[in-house]
Amino acid sequence: MxxxxxxxxxxxxxxxxxxxxxxxxxxxxxxxxxxxxxxxxxxxxxxxxxxxxxxxxxxxxxxxxxxxxxxxxxxxxxxxxxxxxxxxxxxxxxxxxxxxxxxxxxxxxxxxxxxxxxxxxxxxxxxxxxxxxxxxxxxxxxxxxxxxxxxxxxxxxxxxxxxxxxxxxxxxxxxxxxxxxxxxxxxxxxxxxxxxxxxxxxxxxxxxxxxxxxxxxxxxxxxxxxxxxxxPTTIVAQVQRLLNRYGPLTLEETAQHFKMSVATLKRKLKQHNTRYQNLLDNYYRLRVAQLLSEQPQTTEALAKQLGYSDLANFRRAFKRWFKTTPSELRLAFF
Amino acid sequence: MEFSMLKGHSKLLMFIIGICCSLLLIVFSQGTLKAQSDSDYLDILGEGGMLIMTGLWLFFLLASRPHGRVTLLLAVGLSCFLMSCMLDLLDEFFSYPDKDFWLYWVESLPASIGMILMSWGLYLWHQEQVKLHQQLSRREAFYREHSLIDYVTQLYSAEYMRTHLAKLNRAGTPYSLAMLDINNFAAFNRQYSHLDGDRLLREVADIIVMNLRHADLACRYAGDRFILVLPDTCERETGEIITQIQTAINHLAFKPSRTGKAVYHKVSAAWQHMLAGSDIEDAIKQVNLKLEQAAN
Missing domain, CATH: 3.90.1520.10 (H-NOX domain)
Structure with missing residues (x-):
């Protein structure tokens, strides 16, 4: 239950x-x-x-x-x-x-x-x-x-x-x-x-x-x-699970899934000191980890699999997720 | 804070309070109240502050020291000083019959007597500290920092060991570093209780300290692991001392509170000789790894 x-x-x-x-x-x-x-x-x-x-x-x-x-x-x-x-x-x-x-x-x-x-x-x-x-x-x-x-x-x-x-x-x-x-x-x-x-x-x-x-x-x-x-589970865990299953949904889509308004979802997340963007970032971080640990990948391939068509854009986002660049992360961790 | 020491000094405290009260009574009965405009507020502030601070010193002295000659001398000295301060403050409010009134005389004399008593007390205190330090050696090295003492074993913590090793390095002393680990300690905790586990740690710590030489130092590293430093000691000698400690602990018939039946313990050990100036973290890591291999 x-x-x-x-x-x-x-x-x-x-x-x-x-x-x-x-x-x-x-x-x-x-x-x-x-x-x-x-x-x-x-x-x-x-x-x-x-x-x-x-x-x-x-x-x-x-x-x-x-x-x-x-x-x-x-x-x-x-x-x-x-x-x-x-x-x-x-x-x-x-x-x-x-x-x-x-x-x-x-x-x-x-x-x-x-x-x-x-x-x-x-x-x-x-x-x-x-x-x-x-x-x-x-x-x-x-x-x-x-x-x-x-x-x-x-x-x-x-x-x-x-x-x-x-x-x-x-x-x-x-x-x-x-x-x-x-x-x-x-x-x-x-x-x-x-x-x-x-x-x-x-x-x-x-x-x-x-x-x-x-x-x-x-x-x-x-x-x-x-x-x-x-x-017990929290709304944060629920959203994270949803993202893992369906990919990077928008805030509106997620709110709709839980049958609540966008404002309510935002408020509930705020009770846990977080924002929707943080959860999305966490989703991407976990995805990157999974992809890189399965097999070595080029930055381009990684961007493509995560749905980013613009490489510059992907690098910027990557920097936000890991505070480092894709090649450095690969070297240090995978 | 812990004030249970104060109970032991109740007679002394009563005596001090009694004398202060009688002095107050004498002042009230003999002196006449000054007009408010005559008092100097800066003086009152300064002398009042002295009085409060001296009172605080006296309080903490009694709260932190057991009975004894040193305590008595320091307390009586401070009390004399306190009386002088009190009279000094009171004469801002009271004027006495004439210039040579005996209370003026009382006001200055106790302070100097108090100072002499305190100086004598401090000298004895110094001797006491030297004795205590001898008692504490093998648990404590060159400097004292009570926040680094581990609650359970009353040994110093790993942090203290690091500063001590840095000191040895600076002095250019080579040393042997050893680590001891109680076997199956977690299982013992599960089977009996964590309280028994804490007690076991304390007793093992005592045994380790008892088996060390004067210049050696034992600290609690973490959990059931102890770290020992033996300055100017070669690997063979260290091995002998560690074997002695292991034998001593093997013979400890520890009785858990629940069963009262003796449980025996073994400790794994690893040690290594370090040249003066070796990197501290590296040294600890080496011995740690050795111990890990010895335990498996």
Whole structure:
């Protein structure tokens, strides 16, 4: 069951990820009253069964935790605690996945039940599965924190279920951080910074690595139950999916598809701190990545496949998407 | 902020407050209020500021130091100074019977006595610091920066290690760099609890420090990884020390809170000798890679 969420919709179970974050902060000497101040979450709510908080409240909680937890490793420590985790049926389904590929597929489908902020797209080529991550919520300065715990969760979860280290390579758009040791410790030594995408790459052969708790019946049952639960999605994710399926639609066409006025669509996107043009740009960035990773291409061929007839025009757009030229990107990345 | 230290000083605090109150009473009973036009506002501002600041110093002194001779001397000295400041401020508002009234005399004397006491206290404090520094060696090198101390293990962080290595480089000291990593730490965390994991880290950190020599330094690198620097030490000697640490940790019978049954741990290690002036990031990376191979 998919449900379109807005910042104030209460969709996140307080005893899931928020509780893990609160536990972590308390174990690092942060007072719980200070942590919850201004978030609109109350201590009593956390004890109650199935109290829901909004994604906005969760972001506020993350902001507070980031400020108050000493050291630079809060996002990684949180990531270590997430998967397979205590998310009820979803955790059960993830735990009983058949192999790493199955685990990633399930996670890709239901990840927003755990943390509704990131979207991802994937494709396979040249012996690798590549998964790209982007903000579908408008997390602004919290994006890096969220990305860090997501990658760490994935890495730690896979290592746990496969019972071995997998050769995953991580790519970050951010510059090389000062706290490089935290990244190395939690994601392994194959990490790259100042890249055009936030993504990870895993060899297709590693995906066949079996998970040690595989149980077909448990998996099937837990999956049925997970399907009945609400999987939150945002308008940003919806538009991105639409673009991936039908190509670069105009704002009007997209609004029409969602049966809303152009003004409403614009307003809804603004709630997530983004504009339609940004989503189009992201669509093109992902397309370029896909085309270039499938086979080496000339700039002309690339422009043609993306529907640009004028090369100068294409170069200008390309500069906006990647802050670099096609040939430089090819050299540095593909 | 953390003010639990203050509770231990309640008697001293009461005493100081008592003396200040009685002085106030004496001034109120003996002096006569001046006309408002006679007071100099610049003086009031300056002396009032001194009073507030001295009070603050006294407060933070008591809030941050345990009982003892040094604390007592510093506190009493500061209190004397505080009294002088208070009387100084009050005589802007009160005039006393005659020029040689004894309160004028009280006003100047405590400040100088206070200064002498504080100087004596500072000298003892210096000796105390030298002792404390000896206690802290192997956890701390040349300089102190409390924001770089790791919350869990109370060791310094990787950032501190980087500045320390830069110092060794500048001094032209060759060193051996070592890294230790607890095996299956993530699995331990999952099986028991993160609180037990934190406690294990703390105890392993203590064992590492106990097995180091005076000039060596241990820091927490990240997660369950520790980084050690052993100045002027060759690869063979480093190997011996690391083996000693590994043996010590192997024998730690750690008891998780839930079961109370001993769990034993092994640590992987890697080390390498570095020439003076080697690139720091490069050095760390080399040892890191070596450790990664050792762990697999």
């Amino acid at each position: 998919k449900s379109l969420i807005q910042p104030d919709h209460k969709v996140i179970a307080a005893h899931h990820l928020p509780a893990s974050l609160i536990d972590l902060a308390v174990s690092r000497g942060v007072s719980i009253d200070k942590l919850l101040r201004g978030t609109g979450i109350f201590k009593e709510d956390l004890a109650g069964s199935n109290h829901l908080i909004s994604s906005q409240q969760f972001l506020q909680l993350i902001t507070r935790a980031k400020q108050l937890i000493p050291g630079h490793d809060a996002s990684f420590l949180l990531g270590q605690r997430i998967l397979p985790g205590n998310f009820g049926y979803l955790s059960q389904a993830l735990s009983s996945a058949q192999n790493c590929a199955d685990f990633l597929t399930l996670l890709g489908r239901f990840k927003t039940q755990i943390s509704p902020f990131l979207g991802c797209d994937s494709h396979t080529g040249q012996g690798y599965l590549t998964v790209y991550f982007y903000d579908i919520y408008g997390c602004k300065e919290l994006y890096q924190f969220i990305l860090n715990y997501s990658f760490t969760a994935l890495h730690a979860g896979l290592k746990y279920l496969a019972q071995k280290r997998l050769p995953i390579e991580y790519y970050f758009t951010q510059q090389r951080p000062k706290q490089i040791q935290e990244y190395e410790q939690n994601l392994g030594l194959k990490i790259n910074f100042s890249q055009p995408f936030d993504m990870f790459k895993i060899p297709l052969s590693a995906l066949q690595q079996p998970c040690f708790c595989y149980s077909p019946l448990t998996r099937q049952y837990a999956l049925q139950q997970t399907n009945k639960q609400v999987t």
